[in-house]
Amino acid sequence: MAHLPxxxxxxxxxxxxxxxxxxxxxxxxxxxxxxxxGTPPGLPGISHGVAQALFENEVALRQRANGLYLDAxxxxxxGLGGHQQRILDLTVRAKEKIEKIDRVKALVDIAxxxxxxxxxxxxxxxxxxxxxxxxxxxxIEDM
Amino acid sequence: xxxxxLLLILCLAALLGGCASSTPRTAAVxxxxxxxxxxxxxxxxxxxYCATYQREQPFLSPAAxxxxxxxxxxxxxxxxxxxxxxxxxxxxxxxxGTLAGDEQYDLNDQIKAIGGGIKAWPDTGLLDRHxxxxxxxxxxxxRAITRPLQENAVNDMLRDGEQPVREVLDAMxxxxxxxxxxxxxxxxxxxxxxxxxxPFVDAERNRLLLALAKSQQQSKTAEYxxxxxxxxxxxxxxxxxERSHRALASQxxxxx
Numbered sequence: 027m028a029h030l031p032x033x034x035x036x037x038x039x040x041x042x043x044x045x046x047x048x049x050x051x052x053x054x055x056x057x058x059x060x061x062x063x064g065t066p067p068g069l070p071g072i073s074h075g076v077a078q079a080l081f082e083n084e085v086a087l088r089q090r091a092n093g094l095y096l097d098a099x100x101x102x103x104x105g106l107g108g109h110q111q112r113i114l115d116l117t118v119r120a121k122e123k124i125e126k127i128d129r130v131k132a133l134v135d136i137a138x139x140x141x142x143x144x145x146x147x148x149x150x151x152x153x154x155x156x157x158x159x160x161x162x163x164x165x166i167e168d169m
Numbered sequence: 170x171x172x173x174x175l176l177l178i179l180c181l182a183a184l185l186g187g188c189a190s191s192t193p194r195t196a197a198v199x200x201x202x203x204x205x206x207x208x209x210x211x212x213x214x215x216x217x218y219c220a221t222y223q224r225e226q227p228f229l230s231p232a233a234x235x236x237x238x239x240x241x242x243x244x245x246x247x248x249x250x251x252x253x254x255x256x257x258x259x260x261x262x263x264x265x266g267t268l269a270g271d272e273q274y275d276l277n278d279q280i281k282a283i284g285g286g287i288k289a290w291p292d293t294g295l296l297d298r299h300x301x302x303x304x305x306x307x308x309x310x311x312r313a314i315t316r317p318l319q320e321n322a323v324n325d326m327l328r329d330g331e332q333p334v335r336e337v338l339d340a341m342x343x344x345x346x347x348x349x350x351x352x353x354x355x356x357x358x359x360x361x362x363x364x365x366x367x368p369f370v371d372a373e374r375n376r377l378l379l380a381l382a383k384s385q386q387q388s389k390t391a392e393y394x395x396x397x398x399x400x401x402x403x404x405x406x407x408x409x410x411e412r413s414h415r416a417l418a419s420q421x422x423x424x425x
Contacts, residue, residue, distance in 0.1 A: 037347065044354055051361055058368050074369045078230075081365045085233045088354035092221075093240050095351045100247045102343040103254060109333035113257040116330050120264035120322075 033101040040094035047087040054080045194420075195269040198323050201413045202266025208255045208410070210403040211341055217396065218348040219248040221355055228362040251344060258337050261330055262410075269323045324421045331418040338411045342404060349400040356393040360386065 057080075060071040070077065222241035229237055363386045370379045 033343075037350075040350070044350065047354070047357065051357065054365060058365065070368045077365050077369065081361060082230055082233065084361060085229070085358050086236065088358050089233065089236050089240060092351045092354050093243070095347045095354075096240070096244055096247060099251065099344050099347045102340045102347070103247070103250050106254070106337055106340055109336045110254075110257045112333040113261045113330065113337065116326055116333075117257070117260045117264045120261075120268050120326055 033098045036094050036098040036101070040091040040098065043087050043091035043094070047084045047091065050080070050084045050087065054084065192320065194320055195323060197413075198269035198327075198417060199266050201410075201417055202262045202269065204406070204410050204413070205259050205262035205266070207403075207406040208259050208262075208341075210399065210406065211255045211345065212252065214345060214348055214396075214400060214403055215248065215252045215254075218351065219244060219252070221351065225355055225358055228359045233358075254337060254341055254344070258334055258341075261326075261334060265323065265326055265330070268326060269319070327414075327418050328421050331414070334414060335411065338407060338414070342407050342411075345400060345404050345407065349397070349404075352393070352396060352400065356389075359389055360393070363389070 054077065057072045058070045058077055061069060072080075221244065222237055225237060226234065363382055367379065367382050367386070370382065372379055
């Protein structure tokens with residue numbers, strides 16, 4: 027939903043307001059730098075009050091443009107709820123898979139203990155079976 | 170007796186079913202996932218956008234301040250949604266990376282544990298070569314069983330994630346572009362105020378003011394230039410993430 031025509035229109039309008047503000051600023055700076063007829067060089071070409079009033083217009087244009095950029099941004103970010111939810115679901119499912127894989131690891135741990143147990147039995151030293159047996163008990167309890 | 174022991178080992182080996190598996194495919198997915206920290210730039214630039222008013226405020230006239238306050242309230246409202254846009258994608262990338270992880274199916278530790286367990290019992294008649302044979306078999310099995318399992322899980326996630334992730338990345342790219350444009354206007358308001366006011370400062374009577382204003386002009390110019398570059402960098406990173414996601418998704422084999 028990121029490219030609604032309305033969103034593009036709003037952004038284009040804001041772009042043109044910004045461009046107008048740029049033009050106004052260039053014009054204003056030219057007026058300030060150009061000495062007015064009859065004034066000594068080095069002094070601004072227009073009065074401070076006029077400069078401030080013109081700049082105020084420029085600021086208002088830019089604020090209007092930024093308001094429209096915000097509107098466009100809100101439009102771009104809406105309608106994403108469904109997508110966000112799907113991404114979230116996927117992430118949860120992946121975590122479940124990872125957990126399942128970790129249980130495979132637990133299974134392998136158990137197998138390792140079983141193997142030790144088998145070796146202890148084969149060695150004919152029953153007193154050494156107790157530790158592997160204890161380990162196995164813990165492994166199963168942990169699952 | 171010896172034969173039965175060997176059978177025991179082989180049975181367990183079949184049970185274990187695998188160790189390390191790293192294919193070019195999973196390596197590419199991990200490489201993609203490793204880019205997820207780059208999305209932090211989106212978060213940071215969103216927060217900068219949300220704090221626009223704070224930076225502009227000292228440079229605004231009372232009337233402009235009033236307008237900006239209203240804009241700020243609307244901006245703050247929207248920022249709650251903007252700021253968390255990337256978190257879903259970031260979690261998705263990280264989960265995908267874990268799923269494709271090198272260690273995920275790496276059972277070498279377990280195989281070592283078994284080896285250690287066996288060696289601790291020198292009287293059993295189990296020799297090193299039995300242990301080695303066991304490990305080799307486990308690795309062989311991993312190729313047959315574990316690797317397709319892992320790749321399937323990764324492919325499922327990529328297949329289901331392709332569209333929603335693309336949509337959200339697209340929206341993030343749009344927002345970054347709009348932040349950038351909004352930042353340009355903020356820059357022109359701040360620097361424009363200095364630029365239009367400095368010529369009217371009496372250089373003789375207000376030397377200090379003039380010096381401070383010019384120094385502020387320099388540092389603000391540098392700040393805005395720097396952030397301009399960061400918006401571009403963040404957008405390029407986002408594009409790179411989207412490209413590699415699309416490439417990975419396009420290489421998913423058709424389900425059998």
